Amino acid sequence: KNEVEQSPQNLTAQEGEFITINCSYSVGISALHWLQQHPGGGIVSLFMLSSGKKKHGRLIATINIQEKHSSLHITASHPRDSAVYICAVRSEGNKLVFGAGTILRVKS
Amino acid sequence: DGGITQSPKYLFRKEGQNVTLSCEQNLNHDAMYWYRQDPGQGLRLIYYSQIVNDFQKGDIAEGYSVSREKKESFPLTVTSAQKNPTAFYLCASSRGGGYGYTFGSGTRLTVV
Numbered sequence: 001k002n003e004v005e006q007s008p009q010n011l012t013a014q015e016g017e018f019i020t021i022n023c024s025y026s027v028g029i030s031a032l033h034w035l036q037q038h039p040g041g042g043i044v045s046l047f048m049l050s051s052g053k054k055k056h057g058r059l060i061a062t063i064n065i066q067e068k069h070s071s072l073h074i075t076a077s078h079p080r081d082s083a084v085y086i087c088a089v090r091s092e093g094n095k096l097v098f099g100a101g102t103i104l105r106v107k108s
Numbered sequence: 109d110g111g112i113t114q115s116p117k118y119l120f121r122k123e124g125q126n127v128t129l130s131c132e133q134n135l136n137h138d139a140m141y142w143y144r145q146d147p148g149q150g151l152r153l154i155y156y157s158q159i160v161n162d163f164q165k166g167d168i169a170e171g172y173s174v175s176r177e178k179k180e181s182f183p184l185t186v187t188s189a190q191k192n193p194t195a196f197y198l199c200a201s202s203r204g205g206g207y208g209y210t211f212g213s214g215t216r217l218t219v220v
Contacts, residue, residue, distance in 0.1 A: 004150065033209070041196055042213035086150070095166075096209070098143075098150035 003027045006087050006099035013106050019074040021102045023087030026068065030090050034061050034072050037084040037101065046072070046085075077106045110135045114199050114212035121186075121193075121219050129184045129215045131199035139204040140182035144168060145196040145214075154197075157182055158204060186217065193219045 004025045013019050023032070034046040047054050047061040049070075054061050058077075063070040074081055087099040112133045121127045131140065139158045143151040153166030157176040171190025176182055182201075186193045199212040 002150070035211075040213065041198075041216065043198065043200075043211035045208055045210070048208045088151075095153060095156065096141075096151075098152075100148060100150045 002100070003091075003097050004087055004089055004099040006085075006102050008102060009100070010103045011105070013077050013104070015078055015106055015108045017077050017106075019077050019081075019104065019106075021072045021085050021087075021104070023070045023072070023099055024068060025070075025087075025089045025097075027089060027091050027097065032063055032070050033088040033090070033096065034070075035086040035088060037086060039083075043086070074104075079106045079108050082106050112199055112201055112210055112212035114197075114215050116215060117213065119215055119217045121217070123219055124188045126188060127186050127193075127217065129186070129197055129199075129217070131182045131184065131212060132180055133182075133201045133210070134180060135201055135203075135210060136179070137201035137203050137210070138179070139202045140176070141200045141202075141209075142166075142172075142174065142182070142184045143198045143200065145198060151198060154184065193217060 007022045031050045033048050035043050037043045049063050058075045060073040082105050084101040086101045088096045115130045141156040142154040145151050152168050154172050155174040157163035160179050163176050173185045196216050198214045200209045202209045
């Protein structure tokens, strides 16, 4: 079993829909990251959080440390949000352990 | 603007040849990392360096080598000993100590 599990693996939504991507982890962590990877391959860091909730524009990330679970929400989704969203947890030694990613496609 | 530069973006090599992937950062970050990405899998750590002239093996170091002679540079050599070298390779850096990461745009290596 992977230490970081994401769901769903693939997600197709209509423009304007509210989207939720989930991440569960089994290791002790000091922080959790949400990353976005566009088709060209480059990765952008969206959030780093260790408790509670963070918001940036239409993106919201939450984490529940007790349940070892995090969610990434996208409100009013748009085709430009189409990308791979990756959850990563920072374990001992400042190393990241990555989920396999969620492929999101938003149709207009 | 500060960032990480990986080059080249696409690289083709014949089987049995060594190849070196470049990673340069001007963020003054102490720590640098190399990851490998395969379809349907999460990124896996190949090597990392937390300070100049020091580096550590990650989870899949076999068949790879690195050097860290300068703070700005962390090149990765894919040797002929790597059995399945075709993959997407990402370099990242961080200030360390729990700060966020910056990623490069990646190099897609194809070995034929």
